[in-house]
Amino acid sequence: MKTQVKWMVGLVALISLTGCVQKVAKPNNPYYAPITPQNLQSVRPVTGSIYSVSTNRDIYGDGRATRIGDIITVLLTERTQSSKSAKTSYDKETQINLPQPTILGRGLSAFGNPIGVSQPNAKSEFEGEGQSDMSNSLNGNITVTVHDVLPNGSLVVRGEKWLTLNQGEEYIRVSGLVRPQDIDQDNSIASTKLADARIEYAGNGAINDTNASGWLTRFFIGPFWPL
Template sequence: MNIQHTLNSTQLRATLAMLVLALMSACSSAPAKDASADYESAAPPVAADDDKNMGSIYRSGYGMTLFVDRRARQVGDIVTVTLEEKTDASKSSSTATGKESNISVPTVTLLGRGVTSGGTPILTTGVSSDQDFSGQGSSTQSNSLTGSITVTVSEVLRNGSLRVRGEKWVTINQGEEFIRIKGIIRPEDIGADNAIPSYKVADARITYSGKGALADANSMGWLGRLFQSVLSPF
């Protein structure tokens, strides 16, 4: 009997420990995956140099093109993306309903006369109800991101569109801030200055975040996330 009681107590403590660990792991955010590899600069393919330089001035692959458009068009070329992101959204709603019902039953008579007590009818029946509801809600959101980032062409699609990607890091004394972007652009949308606005980038994925002491100070701890999770009973 004592052995069985000891086993039950041990199993109970182990179950409680596993439950606490499961709650903590469910409420704590998983460490962010380092996506630097997805935004690394793409280098142009290196062709094998089969030409032997036998003392000639000309060398294949090192010629200077004087009359070719220098806009990005090949893998490894760079293009500047001008960030012009701004979103404004607002929504409001209002609802009001009302309902009123009245039901009355004629006075009951007995032998042609109403039933009264002290001259007051006592069998008069009536039902009435009144319902009112009023609700109102509103939401407003505004976001803005401006700046510029220079990226590289990582792939030339079959239709001529260019897949671009890149990132820019800025190191400050209290941490680091970075911006990443990738998407698809059309060569026709690239301006004469080899730049393109961000709203012309298809399937754009823009990330602006930071690391360091300031970023850690603005993040909630695991215990706070526990009480803010759907598993919290409070």
């Protein structure tokens, strides 16, 4: 029995430690990499004409991104704020008192003791209160590339930016959908106008490690700890 308990405790600890392992992000992720020149090249039709659709440039255009491989600057103006509070309380009081039964006017007894049930007052109380406030903001910019153009004209954009500091690295990754009409004249767009946006800002290195709790601390505050 003791051996089974030890195995169960070891299994729970192993599962908890496995969940605590965090994957370290690395640069040059293929998903966020820009389009390679080979994918941008298209076969030039042999028509005998000087004009070619593959090399056409609109001299009257405004320079906004419309094709695969074009570049767009995303202005990060994210700000979120949330607040939540909850309060619960209840109490319960119970009292049981069963008098001694009688037969023909005489009280029943067993072994010289009267038969009856009498329980003192039983009372239970609970009160809980919780409050959570959270606010986040992210300002800056990142330049991404167009990876695809959907049939409705929306642009699929994504890209990443890495900053190598003296004590680690910081990175920003952005992906989402852009409507061409939302792009400003300077070929930029606010991050709040990205559909299905995925914005990731984090870091690696000594400074980031000091802001993270150790694996043993995460085990004691994890869902597997009974207290």
